[in-house]
Amino acid sequence: xxxxxxxxxxxxxxxxxxxxxxxxxxxxxxxxxxxxxxxxxxxxxxxxxxxxxxxxxxxxxxxxxxxxxxxxxxxxxxxxxxxxxxxxxxxxxxxxxxxxxxxxxxxxxxxxxxxxxxxxxxxxxxxxxxxxx
Amino acid sequence: xxxxxxxxxxxxxxxxxxxxxxxxxxxxxxxxxxxxxxxxxxxxxxxxxxxxxxxxxxxxxxxxxxxxxxxxxxxxxxxxxxxxxxxxxxxxxxxxxxxxxxxxxxxxxxxxxxxxxxxxxxxxxxxxxxxxxxxxxxxxxxxxxxxxxxxxxxxxxxxxxxxxxxxxxxxxxxxxxxxxxxxxxxxxxxxxxxxxxxxxxxxxxxxxxxxxxxxxxxxxxxxxxxxxxxxxxxxxxxxxxxxxxxxxxxxxxxxxxxxxxxxxxxxxxxxxxxxxxxxxxxxxxxxxxxxxxxxxxxxxxxxxxxxxxxxxxxxxxxxxxxxxxxxxxxxxxxxxxxxxxxxxxxxxxxxxxxxxxxxxxxxxxxxxxxxxxxxxxxxxxxxxxxxxxxxxxxxxxxxxxxxxxxxxxx
Numbered sequence: 001x002x003x004x005x006x007x008x009x010x011x012x013x014x015x016x017x018x019x020x021x022x023x024x025x026x027x028x029x030x031x032x033x034x035x036x037x038x039x040x041x042x043x044x045x046x047x048x049x050x051x052x053x054x055x056x057x058x059x060x061x062x063x064x065x066x067x068x069x070x071x072x073x074x075x076x077x078x079x080x081x082x083x084x085x086x087x088x089x090x091x092x093x094x095x096x097x098x099x100x101x102x103x104x105x106x107x108x109x110x111x112x113x114x115x116x117x118x119x120x121x122x123x124x125x126x127x128x129x130x131x132x133x
Numbered sequence: 134x135x136x137x138x139x140x141x142x143x144x145x146x147x148x149x150x151x152x153x154x155x156x157x158x159x160x161x162x163x164x165x166x167x168x169x170x171x172x173x174x175x176x177x178x179x180x181x182x183x184x185x186x187x188x189x190x191x192x193x194x195x196x197x198x199x200x201x202x203x204x205x206x207x208x209x210x211x212x213x214x215x216x217x218x219x220x221x222x223x224x225x226x227x228x229x230x231x232x233x234x235x236x237x238x239x240x241x242x243x244x245x246x247x248x249x250x251x252x253x254x255x256x257x258x259x260x261x262x263x264x265x266x267x268x269x270x271x272x273x274x275x276x277x278x279x280x281x282x283x284x285x286x287x288x289x290x291x292x293x294x295x296x297x298x299x300x301x302x303x304x305x306x307x308x309x310x311x312x313x314x315x316x317x318x319x320x321x322x323x324x325x326x327x328x329x330x331x332x333x334x335x336x337x338x339x340x341x342x343x344x345x346x347x348x349x350x351x352x353x354x355x356x357x358x359x360x361x362x363x364x365x366x367x368x369x370x371x372x373x374x375x376x377x378x379x380x381x382x383x384x385x386x387x388x389x390x391x392x393x394x395x396x397x398x399x400x401x402x403x404x405x406x407x408x409x410x411x412x413x414x415x416x417x418x419x420x421x422x423x424x425x426x427x428x429x430x431x432x433x434x435x436x437x438x439x440x441x442x443x444x445x446x447x448x449x450x451x452x453x454x455x456x457x458x459x460x461x462x463x464x465x466x467x468x469x470x471x472x473x474x475x476x477x478x479x480x481x482x483x484x485x486x487x488x489x490x491x492x493x494x495x496x497x498x499x500x501x502x503x504x505x506x507x508x509x510x511x512x513x514x515x516x517x518x519x520x521x522x523x524x525x526x527x528x529x530x531x532x533x534x535x536x537x538x539x540x541x542x543x
Contacts, residue, residue, distance in 0.1 A: 013438065013468075015460025035294075036214060084262040085214040095462045100293065100387050101340045101355045103314070108294030108387065110214075110239070113315055120292055121238055121262040122214040 011093045020068035023127075026091035030075050030127035033062030033097050035107035039080055039124035041089035047128040049080035054119035055126075056081055056112045060104060062096050063133035074130040081112035082119030197276045198231035199224055201248035203499040205275070207539045208507065208514060209242045210532030211295050216262045219532045220253060222278070225503050228516050228526020232278045239292050241300040243309065244541035246393060250275055251541065252282075254300045254311050256290055270309060270323055275541075282328045286321055289313040289333070295537045296387050297441070298341045303350075304393060310342045310350060320350075322364065334370050336362055343391050343398060345412045353400075357381065359410065359417040378419040379408060386437065386464070390445040390452070392543050399445045399452045399476065401425075401437050403464045407452055409476050423479025425454050425472050434458045438468045440509065440536045441493035446502055446519070447543075450476045453504065453519075455494050467492045471504065471522075485522035491515070495538040509534050 010026050018029035023046040024038055030046065031038065043050030059076040066073060098105035112120045177186065204225030212218050218236040223229065236242075237257035244251040252272040259265040268290045272282035291299060291314040299312040302325070309323040318338055322331040339352035339360045352360045357377030364370045379385060385408070389400040396413025405425040411418040426435045435458055437443075442455035452475075457468035467490035473482045485504070493507040496519050504519035512535055516526040 011463060011466060013457055013459035013463050013466050015463060082263045084216045085212075087213075090213060092465060094465050097462065097464070099384055100296070101338075101353060101385075106387075108296075109314070110292040112292075117263065118266065119263060120256075120266065121216055121258065122292075123262075 010091055016093065016095050018065060018067050020066060024089060026089070026093065028127075029064050029066050029068075030073075030129070031091060032064035032075070032093050032095035033060070033105075033107055034077055034125050034127060035092050035094075036079070036090070036122060037086040037124040038089040038091055039086070039126045042080075042086035042124045044080060044124060044126060047126050049126065050083075050086075050124065052083065053080040053123050054082040054112075054115040054117060057114040059111050060107050060109065061130065062105065062107075064095065072133040074133040075127050076130045077107065077111065077125050077127060079111045079115075079125050080123045081110075081115045081121055082117060083121060083123040085122055086124045198222055198278060199276070201275045201541060202226070203540075203542045204497045204503060205248060205541065206495065206497075206505060207242050207244060207251055208531055208535050209236070209240065209295060209537040209539070210512075210535040211239055211537070212533040214239070215533065216258065220251075221528075221531055221535070222251075222275075223514065223528060225497055225505065225516055225526075228514075228528050230528060234273060234278060239290075239295060241290075241295055241311070242297070242537060242539045243300050243302055244539055245275075245302055245306040246304060246541060246543075247306060248275055248541040249306065250281060251539070252309075254286075254290055254309075256288075256292065270311075270325075272325060282325060284323055284325070284328050284330060286311070286323060286330045287333070289315075289319070289321065291315075294387075294440075296341070297537060297539055298343060298389065298391055301342050301344060301393075303344045303347045305347045308347065310344065312340070312342060320352075320362070322366070324366075331366055332368050334362070334364050334368065336360065336370070337372060337374065341389070343412060344393060345396055345415055349415065351398075351410075351412050351417055353385065361415075361417065375417050375419075378410075378417075384464075386442065388441045388443070390443045392445050392447045394543065395445075395447045397445060397447075397450075397476070399443055401443050401454055403437055403461075404431070405435065405437050405454065405456060407443075407454065407474070407476075407479075409452075421476065421479070423474065423476075425456065425474060425481075434460065436461070436464065438464050438466050439492045439494070440465065441495065441507075441538060442468065444494050444496045444504075445476070446496045447498050448500070449502075451482060451496075452476050453494055453496055455491060467508070467510065471506075473519075483520075485517070487515075487517075487522070489515075493536055493538055495540055497540065498542040505538050507531075507535055507538055509536050514538075 339354035398410040502519040
């Protein structure tokens, strides 16, 4: 939903070219299937939610290639919920992203299920590692 | 009032008389019992200077939109997940915005098949983005845009990037069906005619809602089958699933085209194979599918891409696919080309070069169809001649990230 021309940092038709230097950029390797906003730009960090939001215990996943150690890792994209959309560092990547009938790999869904206070509004997304893919 | 005697003195007299009348009327209505009520925040301030309530030479009215025809469309702007959204009513003939309707978080638009109304399934919170959640269905008159039904539903809407066929009316326009994902797949039944929520219907692990009659709809299931769901208002649900019609590695996009009037679903894969699902008989038939791209084009990386990348023109049976040369796994990024194929033969009829990045397309259902090409990045709708691709109109400034096009005459 974040189009190329609106957010120059988002992916392009040319395909995914990951880097391992700057987690606040859309092409950081762990963001290979992120959809929304990078929490690092919203008061959170690569793996932590910003103050005042609620961390979701559920997530979609993707296997992302780390160019630093040439290994692939499973990333669990967890949403930070309960605030209006952050609006900073908008980013849409879709490596291995599957349609909604395969929801564990589908990134259009608001993955706030299970967050405290039933928070279901989308603020931003973190990119923690589950393990090696 | 007449404009002939519009001297300042005369106007002042009129105004004094009018304001006096209004004041005494409101006193009469409110009465002593309400004297202690707190201010509403909407009263005309008592300390306003005369200029603020001047009589006018012009005679301002609230307009009504034109009667919808096959070129009436609704553009929804999910605003990149913002808690408030907008839906723009547009007349394709003139390329003109007729009205704007407010929605909450990820509001899902729908429209009556006869154009008489449109609406939104919506979600708001008591404190902007948190607090108490409230899901509801709001239905609007297609001309006045007044609210004609406001129906409370359980807080169960599936909050997801907007897929048109997750919320839809039935063919008689009397009911509405909406999808629930958690805690388990269900479909909500709403009685629009009597303005009330009826019940949730249990369904298998299936997605999307394609009504074929007033008590029957089809869904697409995780195992690659279609499910036929028949229901009654007491909650009795009958489910019949077909065999799988596509393989596990053929990924069917989230936003197929569905003509309810023709009973045809045009469903592309990431790689540009189009499954035509014929539900016109009341059963799902999978006889026809075709590849939009030749082997040579596939080798040159032509693939489907966009948000609503497919449209179906009912009378001609033509399928429009938004596509471009792209790497694998870039299926949600915009495209610069539209391929038009005959759904019956699968043959290519033409290819339209858009010359810009487009995210969503739709076609009008008249004999000389318009092609609607929406750019999320530019926030602009381009209205093109569907035959030649020539630009007829351009409608800019459509919110923050417009993505969805809904027509009633589908």
